[in-house]
Amino acid sequence: MMVKEIQHAPSGRKLPPQYVVVSFDGCVELESWRAWLAFAERLPDIRLTFFVSGTCFLSDERRMLYEGPGEERGRARIRFGGTPSEMEERARILNAFFLAGHEIASHAVGHFDGAGWSAGKWVAEFDHYDRLVDNYVRNNGLGSGQGLAFGSRDIRGFRAPFLSTGPALNPAVAAHGYAYDASSAGRAGAWPVLNKDGLWKFRLASIPLKGCRRTPLSMDYNLFVVQTLESPDIFSDPQRLEDTVVESYMNYFKKNYFGNRAPIHIGHHFTDYAGKSYERALMRFIEAIAVRADVKLCTHMQLVDVLERSQPATEMAGE
Secondary structure, eight states: OOHHHHOOOOOSSOOOOEEEEEEEEEOOOHHHHHHHHHHHHHSTTOOOEEEEOGGGGSOGGGGGGOBOTTSOBTOOSSOOOOSHHHHHHHHHHHHHHHHTTOEEEEOOSSOOOOTTOOHHHHHHHHHHHHHHHHTHHHHHTOOGGGSOSOOGGGOOEEOOGGGOOOTTHHHHHHHTTOSEEEEEEEOTTOOOEEOTTSOEEEEEEBOOOTTOSSOOBSBHHHHHHHHHHHOGGGGGOHHHHHHHHHHHHHHHHHHHHTTTOOOEEEEEESSOSSTTHHHHHHHHHHHHHTTOTTEEEEOHHHHHHHHHHSOOHHHHTTO
16 A cells, blocks of 8 residues: 555665665564465565574573573563473574574574673674574584574674663674674664774664654664654554554655655564564565665665675665
8 A cells, every 4th residue: 555655766876775774673472483484475575683682592401501791690671482382382483584694693692681791791692692593402402403403603703682772782792703782872864883892883773653752772672662742642553553653664664765765774572562463564665675676675784785785875875
């Protein structure tokens, strides 16, 4: 329905494709893994990024193998991976995504607020994450054919839980060998930048939301919070809620598409904030834009590769 509103890109100057990066944080819930796998299989040209929490790699009964920085052993702020059979199913789905070209990235392990952590604490958390990935079968007592198709070497990017950062994070992310950090906020038309630590910085955008004064980040949780505070009646009408979210994402898309073609960044969670309204809205948005030849739904690492092969962003944008 929204495709007709886009029609033609600006003429008179050469523009890069419109890159759209859709990602998910946490990623514990199997119901959402199943739903997004079915969706991605229907649209085989799209690529998604999953910032997977390390608790996904450890069953409930093996949770004592994890000890977060300064935390009790076996404790996390989100739940662990569940039963052995759930661990097997999650591995199958993760493998299906990875082998199809989607990205598995890091969301740390225990979903703790690390704003006050030292670089050493961050690195310890990253190292623990790697061990959970690389020892998935052994840690969870699974069979040899029930492991992951990827290892820690394949995980190239990071997003901080709560988007909570501190001065020690960037050097720790760089020291660990990640290529990018996606924990920041910025303008809708801002291009990613390469910082002094050699990290690409990807930013969620502040976007207008109908019926609200605040401009939340382009993330389902942030939209949910602002709507709860400023437009709580919308939750009594799921269709209106869904339409409002689709409209906000489409307006963000069109601002960049008809502007400087800066990449679109949208982040969601597997958490059900309002009867799957945000999930349905995101699926509708993706379906509406994926039909265009000049739109590329890519992973963060695919965007890194594009940026590193290209001219500076201002030249790419024709500015």
